[in-house]
Amino acid sequence: MKKQIKVVAMIIFLLTSIAAPTVSFAKDHIEANVLVENFSDVNKNHYAYEAIKWAQQRGIVSGYPDGTFKPNAELTESQFAKMLAEFLAIKDNKGDIINATTHWSDRNYDSLAGYGVPLNGYFDTVIRDKPVKRGVVAQAISHLTGNASSLTEAINYMVGEEITTGQNREFEGKDLSKFFGSNNNLTRAQVTAFFFRMHKSNIEEATGIAIEIHKNTEGLSLVGLANNGMSKLDNSLRTGKLGSETPDFSGALLPISDSAEYVNVNYINEVISHLSSNTINKIKEKGYQVTMTSEGIVSTNYFTLGVSSEIEKVMKYRFSYREDIDIEIVKCIVKDLSGETLTDADLSQTTKVTKGKIVITQEFEGVKDIRILR
Numbered sequence: 001m002k003k004q005i006k007v008v009a010m011i012i013f014l015l016t017s018i019a020a021p022t023v024s025f026a027k028d029h030i031e032a033n034v035l036v037e038n039f040s041d042v043n044k045n046h047y048a049y050e051a052i053k054w055a056q057q058r059g060i061v062s063g064y065p066d067g068t069f070k071p072n073a074e075l076t077e078s079q080f081a082k083m084l085a086e087f088l089a090i091k092d093n094k095g096d097i098i099n100a101t102t103h104w105s106d107r108n109y110d111s112l113a114g115y116g117v118p119l120n121g122y123f124d125t126v127i128r129d130k131p132v133k134r135g136v137v138a139q140a141i142s143h144l145t146g147n148a149s150s151l152t153e154a155i156n157y158m159v160g161e162e163i164t165t166g167q168n169r170e171f172e173g174k175d176l177s178k179f180f181g182s183n184n185n186l187t188r189a190q191v192t193a194f195f196f197r198m199h200k201s202n203i204e205e206a207t208g209i210a211i212e213i214h215k216n217t218e219g220l221s222l223v224g225l226a227n228n229g230m231s232k233l234d235n236s237l238r239t240g241k242l243g244s245e246t247p248d249f250s251g252a253l254l255p256i257s258d259s260a261e262y263v264n265v266n267y268i269n270e271v272i273s274h275l276s277s278n279t280i281n282k283i284k285e286k287g288y289q290v291t292m293t294s295e296g297i298v299s300t301n302y303f304t305l306g307v308s309s310e311i312e313k314v315m316k317y318r319f320s321y322r323e324d325i326d327i328e329i330v331k332c333i334v335k336d337l338s339g340e341t342l343t344d345a346d347l348s349q350t351t352k353v354t355k356g357k358i359v360i361t362q363e364f365e366g367v368k369d370i371r372i373l374r
Contacts, residue, residue, distance in 0.1 A: 039069040046071065048189040051196030060086045061192055071189035077121045078105035078128035080137060080191060085111050087195045088144060088206055097222050097243065102266050102295070103128055113226035115206060116213040118143055118233045120240035122226040127240055134167070135182030135237045137191060143232065145198070147208035151234035155180045163197050183236060221245060253280055257289040257301065267293040271307050274317070279332040286326055305333070317372040320363065330370075334358065338372045 042052055052069060055061040060083050063069045084090075085108045092111040103109075103125040113122060118139040121128035135151055138158045142148035146157035155176055158164050166172065167181030177183075198204065206214070213225065220228070227242045249256045252265045253272040268290055272280060283300075292299040297306045303321035317337045321330060331342050340356050347368070353360040357373040 039063055039067065041068045042071055042189075046189070048193045048196075051193045052189065054196055054199065055083075055192045058087070060195060061188070069188065071192075072187050074131040074185045075188050075191050076129050077119060077132040077136065078103065078108070078125075079188070080132045080140070080186075081105055081108040081112055081119060081121070081128075083191060083195065084108075084117070084140060084144070087198070088204065090115065090144075090206065094216075094222050094225075096262070097122060097226055102264055109226075110222065112140075113222050113229060114214055114216075115144060115210040116225050116229040116232070117210070118229050120230065120233065120238065122230060122240060123243040124240055131185040133182065133237055134180060134184050134186055135177070135234060137186060137194070138164075138180065138182070139233060139237070141194070141198075143229075144206045144210045145203050149209065149232060151182060151237070152176060155182070158194075161198075161201060161203065163194050163201075163203075177234075177236065182234070252290070254283060254298070254300065255289045257291045260289070260291050262292050262294070263290060264293050267295055268298050271296065271298040271305055274305075274307060275333060275336045279329075279336050282329060282332060286329060288329075303329075303333075314373055315371050316357075316374045319370040319372070321368055321370075323366050323368060334370060334372070 039052070042049055046052075048071060052061065052071065056063070061069075082105055090111045092107045092114075094110065094114040096106070096110055097113055105128055109119070109122055109128075112119060118136065120136065135154070138154040139148065139151055141163070142154035142157040146154070146161070148154040148157045155166075159166055159180070164180075166179050167184065168179055171179040173179075213228070216225065223243045223245050230238070230240050230242060233240075247263070249263070249265055252268045254268060256263055271293075275283075286302075288300045288302050290298060290300050296309065297304065302325040303319065306318040308315050308317065319330075319333060319337070327344065327347060330347060334340060334342050338356070338358055340358050342355070342358070342360075346353055346355060346360065349360065350362050359371045359373065361369050361371075363369040
């Protein structure tokens, strides 16, 4: 058993050296470091000029490759989550939210979940990429820095601390939520200005109930903490669904080991979909199970398969396996990925074998490595 664990560890080590796989970020997240003085759409007369300049220097915001900041663009919840986590220097130190869908903002949501921050998108990337409401922003900020536990308390805190003056004066003293514009969207410039005002008022760290939640004396999972945070959102703002403590692997193309860690169904399907249904069924029949995943890489108890990104000009796939694997599985996988047919003789060599676009090497004792070139 110890030898098997060592061999699997070696396979994973090999595959993690594969070129970084393609990452699909939200379109609005593609940003670049452009000096605020050079933003073509933010001049010194812009009301948020100083705020944007400060936020950029602090690493809270950045510009776009075309030299703009897009101050009037609606801010998504995931972009807000990033800004909030950066502004308050909240670290991702409690692990990952189980069964959360892959997204560029996962780290930010993981960190905010640890403080029970009211947000909708913990378990739904579609929500993360939609515009965030003013009420959600108010509840998230005031939960972390103002001990607020309701929308009413959040609005009173935001106005009382002069982070905002509200939006619809005709409702002042009549309807607090409408006065604040709780269900309206915000722009990048508006939220940047919120944080700048908080900075000038020395409101720059989490406190009170947020700190107590982070201590987690109840021993809740990160999913439980995220669910508690989402549940604090006002009913008029709540669009997200609570997460499950039990991961849902029902849609995976391969079975998952009970002892698996860091498994993402999307990663599994993106990689394994490169194989034929016949090969997938053979893998299942042999009882091989997924033990770990990362983007572009799937590890089972007998092999690890990696798919290179398009920017990798030489290698297309990398397939490492234990020598006690069923050799027919190896042949099927290589055939699917390259179109080449390997023989027993090809696979029994202890020296380097090159066949067409296939390179076979003996990397470690008990581990073979097959690289399929472009």
